[in-house]
Amino acid sequence: MAGKCDTRARLLQGNESCAEAALLAGVRFFAGYPITPSSEIAEILSERLPQLGGKFIQMEDEIASMAAVVGASLAGMKAMTATSGPGFSLKQENLGFASFTEVPCVIVNVQRTGPSTGLPTSPGQGDLMQARWGTHGDHPVVALYPSSVSETFDLTVKAVNIAERLRVPVVLLMDEVVAHMRERVIVPCEDEIEIAWRPRPTVPPEDYLPYEAGPNGVPAMADFGTGYRWHITGLYHDTTGFPTSAPAKVDQLVRRLCGKITNHKRDITFTWDEHMDDAKVAVVACGIVARSARRAVRLAREKGIAAGVFQPKTIWPFPHEQVAEIAARVDRIVVPEMNMGQLVGEVQCAARGKCEVIGYSRVDGEPITPEEILAVLSEV
Amino acid sequence: MISAGNPEAPVLVRREWCKGCGICIAMCPKKVLESAPDGKALVARPDDCIKCETCEIMCPDFAIRVVAKKAAAPDQGREAVRGGR
Amino acid sequence: MARSIDEYLRARFMPHIWCPGCGHGIILNALLRAIARLDLPNDKVCVVSGIGCASRAPGYLDFNTLHTTHGRAIAFATGIKLANPDLHVIVVTGDGDGAAIGGNHLIHAARRNMGVTTIMFNNSIYGMTSGQYSPLTPSGRLATTAPYGNVERNFDMCELVKASGANYVARATVAHARQLSTYIERAITTSGFAFVEAVGNCPTYFGRRNKLGGPVEMVEALKKNSITAAAAAKLDPAEIRGKIIIGEFYRGDAPGYIELYDGVIERAKEAAGK
Numbered sequence: 099m100a101g102k103c104d105t106r107a108r109l110l111q112g113n114e115s116c117a118e119a120a121l122l123a124g125v126r127f128f129a130g131y132p133i134t135p136s137s138e139i140a141e142i143l144s145e146r147l148p149q150l151g152g153k154f155i156q157m158e159d160e161i162a163s164m165a166a167v168v169g170a171s172l173a174g175m176k177a178m179t180a181t182s183g184p185g186f187s188l189k190q191e192n193l194g195f196a197s198f199t200e201v202p203c204v205i206v207n208v209q210r211t212g213p214s215t216g217l218p219t220s221p222g223q224g225d226l227m228q229a230r231w232g233t234h235g236d237h238p239v240v241a242l243y244p245s246s247v248s249e250t251f252d253l254t255v256k257a258v259n260i261a262e263r264l265r266v267p268v269v270l271l272m273d274e275v276v277a278h279m280r281e282r283v284i285v286p287c288e289d290e291i292e293i294a295w296r297p298r299p300t301v302p303p304e305d306y307l308p309y310e311a312g313p314n315g316v317p318a319m320a321d322f323g324t325g326y327r328w329h330i331t332g333l334y335h336d337t338t339g340f341p342t343s344a345p346a347k348v349d350q351l352v353r354r355l356c357g358k359i360t361n362h363k364r365d366i367t368f369t370w371d372e373h374m375d376d377a378k379v380a381v382v383a384c385g386i387v388a389r390s391a392r393r394a395v396r397l398a399r400e401k402g403i404a405a406g407v408f409q410p411k412t413i414w415p416f417p418h419e420q421v422a423e424i425a426a427r428v429d430r431i432v433v434p435e436m437n438m439g440q441l442v443g444e445v446q447c448a449a450r451g452k453c454e455v456i457g458y459s460r461v462d463g464e465p466i467t468p469e470e471i472l473a474v475l476s477e478v
Numbered sequence: 479m480i481s482a483g484n485p486e487a488p489v490l491v492r493r494e495w496c497k498g499c500g501i502c503i504a505m506c507p508k509k510v511l512e513s514a515p516d517g518k519a520l521v522a523r524p525d526d527c528i529k530c531e532t533c534e535i536m537c538p539d540f541a542i543r544v545v546a547k548k549a550a551a552p553d554q555g556r557e558a559v560r561g562g563r
Numbered sequence: 564m565a566r567s568i569d570e571y572l573r574a575r576f577m578p579h580i581w582c583p584g585c586g587h588g589i590i591l592n593a594l595l596r597a598i599a600r601l602d603l604p605n606d607k608v609c610v611v612s613g614i615g616c617a618s619r620a621p622g623y624l625d626f627n628t629l630h631t632t633h634g635r636a637i638a639f640a641t642g643i644k645l646a647n648p649d650l651h652v653i654v655v656t657g658d659g660d661g662a663a664i665g666g667n668h669l670i671h672a673a674r675r676n677m678g679v680t681t682i683m684f685n686n687s688i689y690g691m692t693s694g695q696y697s698p699l700t701p702s703g704r705l706a707t708t709a710p711y712g713n714v715e716r717n718f719d720m721c722e723l724v725k726a727s728g729a730n731y732v733a734r735a736t737v738a739h740a741r742q743l744s745t746y747i748e749r750a751i752t753t754s755g756f757a758f759v760e761a762v763g764n765c766p767t768y769f770g771r772r773n774k775l776g777g778p779v780e781m782v783e784a785l786k787k788n789s790i791t792a793a794a795a796a797k798l799d800p801a802e803i804r805g806k807i808i809i810g811e812f813y814r815g816d817a818p819g820y821i822e823l824y825d826g827v828i829e830r831a832k833e834a835a836g837k
Contacts, residue, residue: 127642127646149832
């Protein structure tokens with residue numbers, strides 16, 4: 099970006115924050131399809147991308163936009179799309195392709211109340227499991243989940259960086275409330291943030307093995323048209339990139355792909371907590387519910403309840419280790435969420451019976467209030 | 479002039495690629511090709527070849543090359559395939 | 564011809580996967596000869612495919628190659644072309660991949676006049692899944708999912724793509740391989756969207772079930788049943804029923820998406836500068 103940059107406070111909408119952060123992180127390609135409540139991201143990028151020499155295209159459907167994102171990434175552009183539940187369902191096919199062929203990309207899912215068309219302009223958190231298991235087969239995926247407009251900026255940059263560094267699709271799960279909320283964001287300058295790129299081949303084309311893992315399990319990626327003529331297929335492939343069904347090679351590939359995430363879990367796990375040091379009851383919540391939980395915990399403390407809050411900003415891979423550690427030292431974990439109980443299952447799995455785990459679901463299209471959470475915390 | 483028995487045969491068949499579909503044999507206007515006992519194409523009458531390249535163009539298996547002035551021989555061509563794994 | 568087609572083959576994977584006498588090899592041969600006549604360097608060509616028999620082609624080609632999901636090749640190709648307009652982006656697709664599951668992407672790429680060349684390998688059947696009817700299976704023909712004869716009508720892909728806005732639309736059969744290669748060459752040099760329907764033969768599933776003979780009989784039938792667009796124009800519809808009309812159906816020079824978007828970038832930069 100030309101000209102002098104000043105770090106400055108800006109009043110941004112959540113979707114706007116996501117779009118601006120993507121640009122700062124180097125995203126230069128967006129393909130999408132209109133869908134509430136994510137459309138502002140497409141609208142903003144249709145205006146901003148060409149200003150930076152980037153490309154925007156509104157495709158004929160969600161499937162095509164995910165495909166175009168993968169194509170653009172293969173040709174060397176950092177690429178992103180944005181959608182909501184129904185569109186996220188359609189994107190799963192090519193999200194799986196990107197995951198399997200290790201093409202970096204970011205998929206923003208501004209969640210709304212589902213299933214199906216559901217409540218298009220109301221918040222819901224029903225896509226947690228779809229973000230992890232939406233596409234078929236074992237596959238690596240990362241999902242980040244902001245609770246504020248400011249976090250949206252930060253986690254969008256991180257999403258782009260993780261996608262590039264690990265060559266994996268990264269889902270940014272957002273809540274409709276955050277997407278349409280306006281808040282203060284300190285927008286950093288380009289040189290104040292870390293900007294990652296996919297690893298590039300260091301060998302000449304004749305020695306290039308496109309799926310030979312580098313030291314961190316991630317293969318080097320050459321852009322199409324740069325002399326490295328490689329083959330990409332959604333079939334199982336060996337290090338050359340060409341199809342194989344040899345059991346040993348099939349096994350090796352799927353284990354390496356999944357290992358990319360587990361081996362880097364520490365680097366890609368982001369969490370936030372408050373009042374957890376002496377907490378006897380912990381609230382585990384993500385997205386906008388974490389905001390209500392924060393308030394509820396402060397109110398609970400005023401009433402003398404030793405409550406704390408833990409927010410996984412990285413939802414996939416799920417921070418099992420941290421939750422297990424919490425479970426070992428609290429009496430109870432309360433998991434409020436705007437679905438019928440997706441996060442709570444994961445928390446129970448991590449807690450392994452070391453403490454009581456109580457779910458609280460609100461599924462009427464309205465956000466969970468601090469008072470509701472406080473009421474659960476007050477019950478003994 | 480290419481005569482019978484000339485090592486510079488006008489039509490080369492890559493037997494390892496040929497699947498014996500018979501299209502080249504049927505399409506050749508001069509009936510230069512025949513089916514070998516294993517069903518694959520055989521250059522039976524090289525002298526009759528007019529280098530029309532129909533067999534090469536119609537071969538679904540890339541198994542035939544007509545050695546014309548400008549065309550590379552298959553072996554040279556194969557060596558030229560490199561890189562881009 | 565400046566180059567040999569052998570320069571474009573990944574010879575170590577040959578012989579290819581296709582059945583003996585499958586017309587797909589003839590179409591691929593025509594494509595490579597077109598690229599060779601155009602003297603295109605391997606690095607400048609990108610071949611994208613979906614799923615199906617035809618979509619196995621890229622693996623054998625020494626280009627930038629991408630074997631994607633069923634029906635989506637044109638959408639992937641769109642992203643590649645936008646990100647690197649210097650590449651010649653060629654989609655190879657089948658009649659199931661391109662006319663059924665991928666039909667929407669095809670008409671929209673044509674409407675946008677996206678700088679992608681699409682070659683549809685039309686063998687009238689789903690070959691990879693062993694012989695189900697496709698949108699291009701002629702009415703009345705047998706398929707594994709049409710045991711009493713296909714009651715659906717088949718698309719005229721060239722009419723469809725022409726109406727959608729492509730800059731180049733042509734059809735030839737594998738029995739007209741030279742003509743087919745010429746059309747493909749023109750398609751590649753077209754700016755904007757170009758479409759060539761290559762009518763081929765599937766001896767294994769379509770031919771055997773419909774008792775159309777072996778590869779040779781099927782290729783000869785394609786020749787016999789074809790009629791040029793010019794000749795067809797002089798006949799009434801009843802006389803051309805069941806015939807394959809071959810020829811160039813449209814050659815236009817409407818500005819392509821890529822050049823139009825260059826204008827968008829220019830205007831956006833201007834607006835940002837104000």
